[in-house]
Amino acid sequence: MSERDSRYRINVVAEMTGVPAPTLRAWERRYGIPTPSRTAAAYRLYSDRDVAMVRKLRDLCAGGLSIAEAAQMVLKGEADTFIEAPGHLDAFEAATRRIVAAVIAFDPDLLEREVSRAVYLGSAVTVFEQVLGPVMRQVGDLWHAGTLSVAQEHLASEVVGSVVRALSRLVQPPAPSRRVLLAAFEDEEHVLGLYGVAIRLASWGIRSVDLGARTPPEALADAVARLSPDAVALTLTIALRPERAAATLERYAQACAGVPWFVGGAGAAAVATRVERLGGVVLAGEAATLRAAIEQALAVKPQRP
Amino acid sequence: MSERDSRYRINVVAEMTGVPAPTLRAWERRYGIPTPSRTAAAYRLYSDRDVAMVRKLRDLCAGGLSIAEAAQMVLKGEADTFIEAPGHLDAFEAATRRIVAAVIAFDPDLLEREVSRAVYLGSAVTVFEQVLGPVMRQVGDLWHAGTLSVAQEHLASEVVGSVVRALSRLVQPPAPSRRVLLAAFEDEEHVLGLYGVAIRLASWGIRSVDLGARTPPEALADAVARLSPDAVALTLTIALRPERAAATLERYAQACAGVPWFVGGAGAAAVATRVERLGGVVLAGEAATLRAAIEQALAVKPQRP
DNA sequence: AAAGATTAGACAAACATTGTACATTCGCGA
DNA sequence: TCGCGAATGTACAATGTTTGTCTAATCTTT
Known part of the structure; x- marks a missing residue:
C-alpha cells in the first residue's frame, strides 16, 4: 500500500477509539497489545494497525469477553473468525x-x-x-x-x-418473579419494541407477558384483572386519530386501573401530556427511562405473595 | 456449522439463559453439568455447547421435569432421543x-x-x-x-x-434447495398456518421465505420478481369482502405470474372456484393436498440453477 | 512555563471462587 | 391429612482476580 502509515500520539488514539489513555497503557503493560513504536523520547506512536487493534479489542469486550480473553484472541489471530469489522466500524x-x-x-x-x-x-x-x-x-x-x-x-x-x-422468550427469568404485561395499542401492528422491552426487563429479573399487536382496551382490562401484573407497558408507533385519541387513551388508562402503566414507542411523545394527565408514564429515552420508571413502579408494589 | 470457540463468563451465561449464576454453580456442583473449562484463576468459561446445554436443561425443567431428571437425561444423551419418543396419540x-x-x-x-x-x-x-x-x-x-x-x-x-x-426457523433445510414464498393476504392477520406450512415444507427439504401478515399484492409481486421462488403459498382465514373478492384475487394471481400458487386456510374454500379459474390451487385437506400439489408444482420446475 | 507523556506502583470496584447454611417445595409414607 | 426427608434455589462470608483509574515524580515538546 502506498498509504504511508500515519502515527498517532496516545491521546489522539484515545480520542479516536474512546478508550482512555491510561487504559491503553495498561493494556500494553499487561497484555502487550498493541505495542506501538516509540519516538526517541519514548513517546508512544500508534500506527493504523495498532489503532485497528485497539478497536478490535474494544469491540470484543463489548461483546462480552474480558479484556484478557480478547487480547489473547487477537494475539492468536482468532479474532477475525469472530468479528469482521471493516476497520473503522465497531x-x-x-x-x-x-x-x-x-x-x-x-x-x-x-x-x-x-x-x-x-x-x-x-x-x-x-x-x-x-x-x-x-x-x-x-x-x-x-x-x-x-x-x-x-x-x-x-x-x-x-x-x-x-x-x-x-x-x-429465551431469556425469560424463572417463574416466581414480578411480571409486566406488554401490549400494543389497537390498530398498532409494530410489536418489535415490545420484545425489546421484554428482553430488557428479563435482564433485570422481571418476567413479561405479551399480548401482542392490536390489543383492544377491553382485552387489556381483562388481562389486567385476571393476571394482576405489577405494571403494564404499551407500545404506540402510529399516530392515534386526533378526534379519537383522548377517548382511546382514556379507555386504556381505565383498563390499567390501579396498576402503573407506561407508554413507549415513536408515537408516545405525541400523546405525552394526555397520558400523564391520566396517570400514565411516557417512556422517552427508552432504555434509561424504562429502568428508572420500572424501578420506581415496582418498588412500591413488592414481590407478589 | 462453524465451530465457535467463544467462551463466556458465568454472568454472561446467566443473562443469556436466564438461569442465575448461583444456580449454574449449583447445577455444576450437584449434577456435574455443564462442566465449563476454567481460566488460570479458576474462573468458569462456558463454551457455546455448554450454553446450549444449560438452555436444554432449562427447557426440560420448564417442561415439568426436575433438574435432576433433566441433568441425567442430557448426560445420557437422551434429550434428543426423547424428542422422537413413542408418540402415543393420547x-x-x-x-x-x-x-x-x-x-x-x-x-x-x-x-x-x-x-x-x-x-x-x-x-x-x-x-x-x-x-x-x-x-x-x-x-x-x-x-x-x-x-x-x-x-x-x-x-x-x-x-x-x-x-x-x-x-x-429451526428446521429450515440448508440453502441450496428449492424455495417457496409464503405470505398472507392483505387484511389477513393470522399467519400461524404459514408457519405450519413452512415446517411441513422443511420436512420435505424445501426452504420457505416468509413475508408474514398483511402482504399486499404489489409487495408479493415484487418479492416474486426478485426471488423467483418455485412456488407461492398464500393463507386466507378471513372472508374477503364479496364486492372486492374478484379484484383482490386477480391482483394476487397476477403477482404470482408464471409461478405455481396455492391458497390455503379456512377462508380458501369460499374462493375456490375463482382461484382455480385464475390458475391457482386451493389446498383443502391441507397436509395431504399440500404434499401432492407441491410435488406436482415443483416437479415441473426443476431445482434452481 | 505550560501542556502533555513517561514509569511504577497503588487502589477500589466489580466480579468469581468456595463452602456452608437456609428456606421452600414436593413426594411419600404414616 | 400430617409431617418427614430429599431436592433445589438462594443467601452469606471470606477470599482472590481482574481491570480501569489515580498518584507522584520525571521527562519532552512547543
Missing part, C-alpha cells in the same frame, strides 16, 4: 450494516445468516440494542424514504421479528 | 388439552410450561400437526363461541405463535 455497526445490506439486496438466505450470526455478538440486551433495534429503525427509515419496497420491509420484519421474539 | 391429545386448559385458565406461566413441554413430544411436524395446530384451532373455535376473551386469544396466539415460528 462490530455492532458492521453487523447492522450487513443485515441492512441483505435487506436491500432482498436476499433472504443472507439475511437469515447475518441475523443468526449477530445473535452471537453479545448478550440479548446488547444484540437488541446495538444491532437488531437499529436495523429495524433503519429499515423503517428507508421504507419511509421510499428506498425499500413493502416486500423488503415485510421480509425484514418477519426475520428480525422472529429472532427477537425467540430471544425474548 | 400424549398429543393430553398435551393439547392441557395447553387449551392453560389458555382458558389465563395462566401465562402454565401456558409457557405446557407449550415448552409439548415441543419435546415429537418432531416439529408432529408437534405442529398433533398439538399446536389443533390448539390454535380449538382456541379459534372457543373464541368464536364466545368462551374465550380477546385477551385469552391474544395470549395464546402470542405464545403458541412464537414457538411455532421458532420451530419453523
Whole structure:
C-alpha cells in the first residue's frame, strides 16, 4: 500500500477509539497489545494497525469477553473468525450494516445468516440494542424514504421479528418473579419494541407477558384483572386519530386501573401530556427511562405473595 | 456449522439463559453439568455447547421435569432421543388439552410450561400437526363461541405463535434447495398456518421465505420478481369482502405470474372456484393436498440453477 | 512555563471462587 | 391429612482476580 502509515500520539488514539489513555497503557503493560513504536523520547506512536487493534479489542469486550480473553484472541489471530469489522466500524455497526445490506439486496438466505450470526455478538440486551433495534429503525427509515419496497420491509420484519421474539422468550427469568404485561395499542401492528422491552426487563429479573399487536382496551382490562401484573407497558408507533385519541387513551388508562402503566414507542411523545394527565408514564429515552420508571413502579408494589 | 470457540463468563451465561449464576454453580456442583473449562484463576468459561446445554436443561425443567431428571437425561444423551419418543396419540391429545386448559385458565406461566413441554413430544411436524395446530384451532373455535376473551386469544396466539415460528426457523433445510414464498393476504392477520406450512415444507427439504401478515399484492409481486421462488403459498382465514373478492384475487394471481400458487386456510374454500379459474390451487385437506400439489408444482420446475 | 507523556506502583470496584447454611417445595409414607 | 426427608434455589462470608483509574515524580515538546 502506498498509504504511508500515519502515527498517532496516545491521546489522539484515545480520542479516536474512546478508550482512555491510561487504559491503553495498561493494556500494553499487561497484555502487550498493541505495542506501538516509540519516538526517541519514548513517546508512544500508534500506527493504523495498532489503532485497528485497539478497536478490535474494544469491540470484543463489548461483546462480552474480558479484556484478557480478547487480547489473547487477537494475539492468536482468532479474532477475525469472530468479528469482521471493516476497520473503522465497531462490530455492532458492521453487523447492522450487513443485515441492512441483505435487506436491500432482498436476499433472504443472507439475511437469515447475518441475523443468526449477530445473535452471537453479545448478550440479548446488547444484540437488541446495538444491532437488531437499529436495523429495524433503519429499515423503517428507508421504507419511509421510499428506498425499500413493502416486500423488503415485510421480509425484514418477519426475520428480525422472529429472532427477537425467540430471544425474548429465551431469556425469560424463572417463574416466581414480578411480571409486566406488554401490549400494543389497537390498530398498532409494530410489536418489535415490545420484545425489546421484554428482553430488557428479563435482564433485570422481571418476567413479561405479551399480548401482542392490536390489543383492544377491553382485552387489556381483562388481562389486567385476571393476571394482576405489577405494571403494564404499551407500545404506540402510529399516530392515534386526533378526534379519537383522548377517548382511546382514556379507555386504556381505565383498563390499567390501579396498576402503573407506561407508554413507549415513536408515537408516545405525541400523546405525552394526555397520558400523564391520566396517570400514565411516557417512556422517552427508552432504555434509561424504562429502568428508572420500572424501578420506581415496582418498588412500591413488592414481590407478589 | 462453524465451530465457535467463544467462551463466556458465568454472568454472561446467566443473562443469556436466564438461569442465575448461583444456580449454574449449583447445577455444576450437584449434577456435574455443564462442566465449563476454567481460566488460570479458576474462573468458569462456558463454551457455546455448554450454553446450549444449560438452555436444554432449562427447557426440560420448564417442561415439568426436575433438574435432576433433566441433568441425567442430557448426560445420557437422551434429550434428543426423547424428542422422537413413542408418540402415543393420547400424549398429543393430553398435551393439547392441557395447553387449551392453560389458555382458558389465563395462566401465562402454565401456558409457557405446557407449550415448552409439548415441543419435546415429537418432531416439529408432529408437534405442529398433533398439538399446536389443533390448539390454535380449538382456541379459534372457543373464541368464536364466545368462551374465550380477546385477551385469552391474544395470549395464546402470542405464545403458541412464537414457538411455532421458532420451530419453523429451526428446521429450515440448508440453502441450496428449492424455495417457496409464503405470505398472507392483505387484511389477513393470522399467519400461524404459514408457519405450519413452512415446517411441513422443511420436512420435505424445501426452504420457505416468509413475508408474514398483511402482504399486499404489489409487495408479493415484487418479492416474486426478485426471488423467483418455485412456488407461492398464500393463507386466507378471513372472508374477503364479496364486492372486492374478484379484484383482490386477480391482483394476487397476477403477482404470482408464471409461478405455481396455492391458497390455503379456512377462508380458501369460499374462493375456490375463482382461484382455480385464475390458475391457482386451493389446498383443502391441507397436509395431504399440500404434499401432492407441491410435488406436482415443483416437479415441473426443476431445482434452481 | 505550560501542556502533555513517561514509569511504577497503588487502589477500589466489580466480579468469581468456595463452602456452608437456609428456606421452600414436593413426594411419600404414616 | 400430617409431617418427614430429599431436592433445589438462594443467601452469606471470606477470599482472590481482574481491570480501569489515580498518584507522584520525571521527562519532552512547543
